[in-house]
Ligand SMILES: Cc1cc2nc3c(=O)[nH]c(=O)nc-3n(C[C@H](O)[C@H](O)[C@H](O)COP(=O)(O)O)c2cc1C
């Protein structure tokens with residue numbers, strides 16, 4: 001995953017689609033023999049996994065690929081919390097905010113991650129665009145129940161579910177992601 | 179999840195969870211085959227579809243996703259030879275707060291799900307099916323996709339399954355972080371690539387007008403695993419594990435202020451809330467007392483410690499009699515919790531002790547619903563935001579005397595006025611917390 005590689009270059013994402021991404025896009029479309037439109041979520045996932053976020057050129061490119069209007073794709077990007085129109089941190093920290101984790105200390109864990117990552121804990125953390133540390137390395141945000149409520153507080157750090165986190169342990173966890 | 183590494187508690191009966199926690203068991207098809215995997219599919223393929231549905235009816239399996247609808251009855255809505263394409267969409271969105279069971283099946287024992295789904299597909303004349311997995315389960319999609327490929331290579335999926343002429347393709351479809359996609363018609367819209375606004379029923383019952391406007395069965399991950407187990411044990415023995423009308427085992431997920439939180443697979447009705455909390459989960463934290471239980475995922479109505487419920491139960495001569503049942507004596511099954519005025523829902527039991535503020539807890543849930551409303555229906559879109567704002571200001575000590583009344587009023591005006599059951603899911607916590615813990619809200623309002 002080469003998250004983050006793009007936004008500095010200023011070249012549209014759709015001008016830089018590598019062959020293997022194209023291949024995977026074509027493959028994903030075959031999973032939906034009844035309606036190509038069904039492939040819009042999978043294509044957005046493939047795109048975001050590669051580029052780190054979804055720019056305007058992506059919306060246009062994907063809508064063309066699936067014979068749709070751009071709004072059909074844009075309305076998904078703005079609806080689903082997972083999709084981003086701006087890059088997150090290279091290390092993306094999603095802390096569970098919901099009740100069982102909160103009972104176990106989830107808010108304190110979120111604060112500890114913010115401190116360790118150098119992010120203002122009072123920033124808005126519950127939308128599509130999480131606060132990113134000045135060096136672009138980390139982003140911290142709250143997400144809703146991650147379905148691991150028995151081992152809270154939990155967080156999703158990039159693709160890893162980390163369980164039973166303590167505020168004291170937060171900095172140590174992040175150090176593994178340098 | 180630490181509790182799962184312990185040997186099963188005597189109350190547990192791990193059937194669906196049998197392999198997920200066995201040392202050395204991997205999601206590989208070889209492990210599954212060594213354990214007799216896909217034998218039940220073989221059995222089912224030798225039966226008539228109607229006989230399969232009959233077995234599922236006799237098993238008394240109820241859906242494990244939240245609504246506890248009898249699975250065989252749901253399947254019975256599909257007319258085998260109506261000439262239309264049929265679909266199955268497996269619900270692996272697992273996003274009801276307090277629920278954590280499907281993730282372990284998807285990650286540790288995916289072939290069990292695939293086998294259950296293949297049996298269902300044969301019974302329902304389905305040739306194309308999707309497994310909807312929330313994308314926060316970052317590894318699950320890959321694990322399940324690999325399992326599908328393995329099953330295909332062995333002839334359990336794909337064209338001409340085991341030489342019977344039956345074809346089935348299964349694909350994984352990943353969600354994108356929205357709770358509403360767990361609602362079955364929203365899930366269908368999401369697979370169709372649209373904004374996942376739920377559809378109104380009637381007319382859009384999935385079994386009539388589902389995916390691509392064709393008859394569709396939506397079943398939870400755990401439900402489809404139970405289907406396999408019904409054919410392993412036989413519907414009679416399977417149903418005997420539960421209560422009349424509510425068969426088998428189910429995974430009860432306990433979280434919150436207990437010593438050993440975790441998902442425990444227990445025969446339906448096989449434990450009381452007291453046994454579940456005090457025996458299976460090792461009781462409350464030292465020095466703490468029980469204050470409240472949310473028994474079936476965050477949407478179910480809260481129960482207060484010490485409450486005694488008037489419940490209709492079967493008397494010794496089979497007549498229904500009214501009986502006083504204390505909270506901790508209520509058994510974990512759909513009928514008992516319904517009789518107590520709440521629901522088993524997804525069996526996500528959230529336990530809170532006497533150190534907790536109920537206003538704070540409700541506010542946490544209100545923020546969840548405010549974040550997750552899809553925005554289609556005005557009462558819900560507007561109402562959940564106001565509910566959240568009100569409890570937030572009460573938590574911050576800025577409430578006004580009128581707040582509890584306004585809160586209830588808003589909740590009462592969401593429930594029953596929305597396209598889908600999210601409206602109820604968001605209102606029930608507000609209504610029940612206010613009803614059960616009025617004194618805490620009076621203080622919060624000042
Ligand atoms: C707001 C809302 C969220 C839901 N979330 C889930 C979910 O995450 N997983 C699930 O299996 N069912 C969920 N359901 C229930 C589904 O609509 C549906 O009843 C279920 O998937 C049917 O499967 P079953 O009969 O096997 O239980 C939800 C329902 C509502 C109203």
Ligand code: FES
Nearest residue numbers: 096101146148149
């Ligand atoms: S509440 Fe945090 S994982 Fe469910």
